[in-house]
Amino acid sequence: MDKIFSGLENLGFNNVNDLKVFNDQEAEKVAAPIKKLQADSFLFDKEMKCPVCNLNFKTKSVKVNGPRVQSRDTDFFITYAVINPYFYDVWLCPHCGYAAMKADFPKIKSYQIEDIKNKISPKWKGKSYPEVYDENVAIERYKLALLNAVVMNAKDSTKSMICLKTAWMYRMLGDNTNECSFIEKSLEGFNRAYQNEDFPIYGLQRFSLLYLLGELNRRLDNDEEALIWFGKVLTTYGAPEKVKDMARDMRELIKEKSNI
Template sequence: MSKEINNTILYNPDEQLSMLYNRKVTCPVCEAVFNAKSIKKNSYRILKKDSDFFIRYSRISPYFYDVWVCNECGYASIKTDFENLSDYAADKIREKITPKWHKKNYPEVYDINIAIQRYKLSLLNYYTIGARESKKAMNYLKLAWMYRLKEDDKNELQFLNQALENLSTAYYNEPSPIYGMNKFTTMYLIGELKRRLDKSEDSLIWFSQIITSTMSPQKIKDLARTQKDLIKSEPSEKEPELENKSNKKDGGFFSKFH
């Protein structure tokens, strides 16, 4: 799908405005109440699912609205983490972020460039508060996906590499589930990121461990086997993505990633 087609499908402000509603959110840092943009049910359609769990949408993308930002104090994070903030972390935001914060004038409808800005702001907050590597890994991964939509290979690979480094650290140091993923799903994602970064030999080791384990779920085994076979048959080519022909809203395995 070309960049022009992507932009047409995923940024049509007049159409998308009717798909959004405001959700009242109270900032855990400064207690300001603000409107967080949310997408109405059944507004988006799934086009395809990539092999690293990225979901491609038509009409409107939930990823563009995945970061909440308090415009009063500058606190930002992926929305699933937003309200889960310790007193220590809130103090760090007030000390390090708020004094340098300048309010942003965000439009009613977000495009991919705004989404990237907000993911980077979230990442800055994660580093400021010393968030777990798993949170930083997911933030980096979603940034990589945004650059994939822009067909910016250089930045995509850069952020995939950062996602891999943080996810690998999380795998060895954090208890499962890691950001909603069980042990074998995390192993698969590490293997797949390695494959995308041309670390095929390492990738094969991770996939083989999943395939040979008696504890790994069959769905993850099948994914690992597909990617392992791909490496062996087409070592120098990018794979076709794992397609999803259904237009129904995803509510299962991939739902944790948007």
């Protein structure tokens, strides 16, 4: 993927497409449009203090009773009605350009703060966002969070989850090419995380990550590799039957496709 950060030019980042998301080291549904009036009633402005520049700002947040689950995909993507919390998962400081998924936003370390101040803030051009976000707004904000994560050398699992959620946004738009490109990046990072990080890895226990590695490979038609990961799920002691059943179902899909 040559232009993973495309779309951030209007935010001041014109020469970032040569950046690698993961350094070399050892190691389909289209959502129905959301009506503005409906979504507005499930949003509120959350007051935040940026850990990078120490200035206050407000960010859109979703009320707890807002999301309505419609369906779940086999790679953990959830389709929501009325309001989509994925659209608001990235918090962005409008003053300095620091962006991260909300679970990570306050966890930035001191040396990472210096990276943001030196490499993000000088280029940052703020912008105003609409009251209600959509897939395209979410994609821009996820990409900005990914750029921040790359600049401050965040964990591979963090970058992988951003890539996966970006892929989901492209799925909602029916853009299979970009969806697969970001799934490839997510798979690369989760492979590295599996080898180098302690569990739980971004909230995933070992059996869940084994399954996800299999499913991401399956979605990229890496069927032989997918079967290996699904097999590991089925032989992992203590893996819940629900996850094992999911692995069996995906394994059967591969076998049916391949006439095995």
